[in-house]
Amino acid sequence: MNIKKLFSKYKENQAAIILYQREIEIRKRDLLPNMINTLSLVPVAHENTSTVESTVEKYGKDLDIRYFEEQIARARYDIQTVDALMALLNEETRNLIRMRLIEGIKTPEIAETLGICERDVYRKTNDALDKMDMLVGAIQRH
Structure with a gap:
C-alpha cells in the first residue's frame, strides 16, 4: 500500500463519492420509466412477481449501479483508512x-x-x- 498516494487521493476520493452517487441517481432515473409505465395497484402475474417488482429488482442487478456502488465503497474505505492513520x-x-x-x-x-x-x-x-x-x-x- 502506498501511504503517500492514499493521503494525496483523499479529496479525490471525496469527490468520487459525490460523482458516483450522482451517476447512480441518473442511472436509476434511466430505469424509472420502465417502472412508471408498468406501475399498477394489481400485480401482474409473471412468475409470481409484478413488473414493478421486476423493475425494482433491476436496480440491484444493474451492472452500472453495482460498479458505482463498489467505487463508492472503495473510496469510503480509503477515506476511513486515512482518517484512522491521521488519528x-x-x-x-x-x-x-x-x-x-x-x-x-x-x-x-x-x-x-x-x-x-x-x-x-x-x-x-x-x-x-x-x-x-x-x-x-x-x-x-x-
Missing part, C-alpha cells in the same frame, strides 16, 4: 500531512504557517510516512 499522529504532524498531502499546500507556505524551515517540512512529512508505511507493512505481513 495516530501528533497534532503538528497531522497538520503537516493534511496541509502538504491532502490540501496540496506548497512547502514554503507550510513552513511559514507552522514556523519551521522548509527542510523540516520535508523531513517530518517523510518520517511520518515512513513510520506509517512500516506500521501498515508489519500489519499486512501478519
Whole structure:
C-alpha cells in the first residue's frame, strides 16, 4: 500500500463519492420509466412477481449501479483508512500531512504557517510516512 498516494487521493476520493452517487441517481432515473409505465395497484402475474417488482429488482442487478456502488465503497474505505492513520499522529504532524498531502499546500507556505524551515517540512512529512508505511507493512505481513 502506498501511504503517500492514499493521503494525496483523499479529496479525490471525496469527490468520487459525490460523482458516483450522482451517476447512480441518473442511472436509476434511466430505469424509472420502465417502472412508471408498468406501475399498477394489481400485480401482474409473471412468475409470481409484478413488473414493478421486476423493475425494482433491476436496480440491484444493474451492472452500472453495482460498479458505482463498489467505487463508492472503495473510496469510503480509503477515506476511513486515512482518517484512522491521521488519528495516530501528533497534532503538528497531522497538520503537516493534511496541509502538504491532502490540501496540496506548497512547502514554503507550510513552513511559514507552522514556523519551521522548509527542510523540516520535508523531513517530518517523510518520517511520518515512513513510520506509517512500516506500521501498515508489519500489519499486512501478519
